[in-house]
Amino acid sequence: MSTTSPTPPGAAAARSPQRPPTDDGRTGPGGPPKRRRPPTGAARENRAGLAFVTPTFLVVLVVVVLPILWTVLLAFQHARLVDIQGMSLFGDWTLDNVTGVFTSPGFWASLWTTLLYTIGATAGSVVLGLVAALALRRPFRGRGLLRGSMLLPYVAPVVAVAFVWEIALSPQFGIVNEWGGTLLGWDDPIAFLSTRSFDVSLLGLHFDIPLALLTVVAFETWRYFPFAFLFLLARLQAVPDGLEEAAKVDGATHTQRFRYVLLPQLMPVIALLCVLRFIMTFNKFDDVYLLTGGGSGTDVVAVRVYDFLTARFDVGAAAAQALVLAAFLTVLLGVYFTFFAKKVQEEA
Amino acid sequence: MSAAHTSPRGRPAARRFSRARFEERLFGVLRWVVIAFLAVITLAPFSYMLLLSVKPIDALLLDPGRLWVSAEDFTLSTYREVLKPTSEGGQGFVHMLANSALVSLGAVVLTLLAAIPGAYAVSRLKFFGGRQVSALFLAVYLFPATLLAVPLFVMFAKMGLQGSLVGLAIVYIAQTVPVSIYMMKNYFVTIPYSIEEAAALDGCSRLQTVRKVILPLAAPSLMATGLYVFMIAWNEFLFALLFLAAQPDKWTVSLGLQQLAGGIEVSKTVLMAGSVVLTIPVVLLFFAAERLLTEGLTSGADKS
Numbered sequence: 001m002s003t004t005s006p007t008p009p010g011a012a013a014a015r016s017p018q019r020p021p022t023d024d025g026r027t028g029p030g031g032p033p034k035r036r037r038p039p040t041g042a043a044r045e046n047r048a049g050l051a052f053v054t055p056t057f058l059v060v061l062v063v064v065v066l067p068i069l070w071t072v073l074l075a076f077q078h079a080r081l082v083d084i085q086g087m088s089l090f091g092d093w094t095l096d097n098v099t100g101v102f103t104s105p106g107f108w109a110s111l112w113t114t115l116l117y118t119i120g121a122t123a124g125s126v127v128l129g130l131v132a133a134l135a136l137r138r139p140f141r142g143r144g145l146l147r148g149s150m151l152l153p154y155v156a157p158v159v160a161v162a163f164v165w166e167i168a169l170s171p172q173f174g175i176v177n178e179w180g181g182t183l184l185g186w187d188d189p190i191a192f193l194s195t196r197s198f199d200v201s202l203l204g205l206h207f208d209i210p211l212a213l214l215t216v217v218a219f220e221t222w223r224y225f226p227f228a229f230l231f232l233l234a235r236l237q238a239v240p241d242g243l244e245e246a247a248k249v250d251g252a253t254h255t256q257r258f259r260y261v262l263l264p265q266l267m268p269v270i271a272l273l274c275v276l277r278f279i280m281t282f283n284k285f286d287d288v289y290l291l292t293g294g295g296s297g298t299d300v301v302a303v304r305v306y307d308f309l310t311a312r313f314d315v316g317a318a319a320a321q322a323l324v325l326a327a328f329l330t331v332l333l334g335v336y337f338t339f340f341a342k343k344v345q346e347e348a
Numbered sequence: 349m350s351a352a353h354t355s356p357r358g359r360p361a362a363r364r365f366s367r368a369r370f371e372e373r374l375f376g377v378l379r380w381v382v383i384a385f386l387a388v389i390t391l392a393p394f395s396y397m398l399l400l401s402v403k404p405i406d407a408l409l410l411d412p413g414r415l416w417v418s419a420e421d422f423t424l425s426t427y428r429e430v431l432k433p434t435s436e437g438g439q440g441f442v443h444m445l446a447n448s449a450l451v452s453l454g455a456v457v458l459t460l461l462a463a464i465p466g467a468y469a470v471s472r473l474k475f476f477g478g479r480q481v482s483a484l485f486l487a488v489y490l491f492p493a494t495l496l497a498v499p500l501f502v503m504f505a506k507m508g509l510q511g512s513l514v515g516l517a518i519v520y521i522a523q524t525v526p527v528s529i530y531m532m533k534n535y536f537v538t539i540p541y542s543i544e545e546a547a548a549l550d551g552c553s554r555l556q557t558v559r560k561v562i563l564p565l566a567a568p569s570l571m572a573t574g575l576y577v578f579m580i581a582w583n584e585f586l587f588a589l590l591f592l593a594a595q596p597d598k599w600t601v602s603l604g605l606q607q608l609a610g611g612i613e614v615s616k617t618v619l620m621a622g623s624v625v626l627t628i629p630v631v632l633l634f635f636a637a638e639r640l641l642t643e644g645l646t647s648g649a650d651k652s
Contacts, residue, residue, distance in 0.1 A: 045473050045474055046473075046474065046476055047475075048469075049469045049473030049474065049475025049476075049478060050475050050476065050477075051469075052465040052466070052468055052469035053465065053466050054465075055462065056462055056463060056466025056467075056469075056485070056525075057481060057484075059462040060462075060466075060484070060488055060522075060525060063519070063522040064488050064491060064522045065488075067495075067499035067500055067503065067522075068491055068496065071495050071496075071498050071499050074498060074502070131382055132382070135382040135383050135386065136383070136386075146386065146387055149387070149390050151642070152394060152631065153393075155579055155630055155631065156394070156630065156631065157582065157583040157601075157602055157627055158583060158585055159583075159585055159606050159623070160397070160622075160623035160624075160626045160627045161623075161627075163605070163619055163623050164393045164396060164397045164623060165393065167619070168393065168396055172409075173408055173412040173616070174412065175413055177412075178413035179413055222389060251368065253368045253371045254368075254371040254372065254374075254375045255371060283492035285493065285494060286585045286586055290606065302492075302494045305497070305498070306494075306586075306590075309497070309498060309590070310590070315501075315502055318498050319498045319499070322494045322495045322498055325492070326492055326494075326495050329492070
């Protein structure tokens with residue numbers, strides 16, 4: 001790195017044109033300042049830039065880009081972990097893996113589950129984050145403390161918090177069922193994490209709700225609302241006070257001020273958060289795996305990829321699953337950006 | 349304050365005025381309800397974790413709903429069991445803590461080394477392809493971990509790096525480099541050019557300027573980024589599970605805890621003690637540097 005950036009002192013100074021040329025040495029103090037410096041400066045900056053970015057670029061290439069390209073290759077090969085040693089990088093092409101993904105039992109159901117889980121958790125965490133940001137907007141005693149502790153779910157290790165939830169929701173010794181029984185009069189303890197569908201009767205109507213899935217969504221909402229909260233609060237505090245004051249003077253109520261003054265200001269951040277959370281949740285593995293192991297109707301695709309990889313050592317099938325998942329995500333994002341992103345931009 | 353509501357435009361405000369006052373009251377109350385709710389949902393699970401970790405298992409089974417631990421029940425034997433080495437019949441968490449610390453610190457050093465030059469170049473220098481590279485760095489953030497898991501799993505199996513902590517630290521670079529670049533880039537652009545120019549005039553080469561001027565000035569940002577990487581690496585579970593599951597002496601705390609839960613009969617209170625051990629380092633670090641970290645992460649959010 002050091003050998004490729006022999007940038008002399010003048011390079012940075014050359015950026016500001018009004019500065020006299022400081023090409024020390026070459027054009028002596030008395031010599032007429034030759035006007036060939038600016039392009040050289042730009043060229044030097046170009047070279048320095050390339051020199052500085054190369055190491056980072058190489059690392060990203062090796063640990064991210066190349067492995068992903070390899071996933072694409074693997075998805076179209078017969079590859080099992082046992083015979084991967086002798087396998088060449090190319091060859092033995094097949095479409096079996098990809099067709100296998102679509103025809104394998106439970107794939108479409110699993111994709112549907114993933115989608116429900118993602119939408120629920122994204123919406124939940126952004127909405128709760130927004131509510132939290134609005135509530136904590138104005139100072140009050142202990143706000144700093146609460147703000148700090150509200151980030152706990154986000155920074156705490158997922159394994160630890162997943163176990164706390166698991167134990168708290170346990171039908172045998174969980175505090176939720178115990179209190180539900182004594183305070184709310186639940187007849188039987190509810191197995192939140194292992195009930196595929198739970199029969200609820202409301203006003204004489206019977207509903208089956210996917211309880212385990214909802215619990216996982218609640219967990220995800222709880223764990224990631226601080227992320228949304230953090231960004232929304234930062235944006236809220238950057239909204240100029242005058243805007244709201246003006247609306248207030250004009251007699252706008254709380255809800256009106258929120259709808260017509262604050263929300264338009266927040267919309268770009270909300271849209272960005274939704275996209276980010278959607279992507280992250282769509283590929284989420286650990287939360288579901290730790291809470292339910294992918295059972296009871298929470299069989300998201302990421303957990304299937306893991307199962308293919310570790311239980312069957314079917315590398316090709318796992319790669320194809322992951323690839324199909326990524327392809328779906330790309331399509332969804334493509335739809336979003338072509339149809340909705342512009343609208344959000346305009347509204348803002 | 350509410351005087352402002354007798355709107356300057358006057359008469360038709362009568363109905364609106366009452367609505368405004370109604371909403372004022374409603375949201376005044378709702379705000380405190382929400383604040384209390386948030387405090388409960390964020391603090392209760394962690395208090396519950398602490399509470400169970402100092403209870404004997406019989407006390408939990410006897411009365412699961414109790415929110416306190418009586419003086420004669422209070423015990424630290426759960427922690428003793430978790431922390432004692434496996435050779436003495438414990439769960440060996442001290443050793444796992446060391447593994448986790450090693451991997452996380454390794455990941456911090458490697459990620460910073462990898463990210464600093466790129467962040468500097470992207471924030472300061474105009475160069476051919478700069479915008480594309482910058483976009484690529486951000487796009488990496490969006491590549492799903494599941495796509496990476498398969499090839500890395502295969503690659504490490506092939507290279508014999510499976511079960512090596514070094515390999516895991518390398519994987520964590522991939523997980524953290526995009527956000528690290530983003531955080532540092534946002535900080536670098538706030539350092540005035542003139543400082544760099546002054547250094548250049550004093551005869552510093554570009555590399556010297558970065559090392560002796562920019563990096564010391566960016567120390568808060570480097571700290572924040574390092575902390576972020578440390579926390580991600582410490583909490584990470586999927587790759588630890590994929591790479592280390594077969595070698596118990598290499599387990600990180602996250603993995604060790606999960607294996608503990610799935611393995612032979614271990615009481616839930618011991619499990620909670622393990623969770624506390626796993627959580628405390630991250631939480632302490634976080635509170636020590638909360639300001640730094642939240643500002644580092646959200647800087648730029650108010651501009652978008």
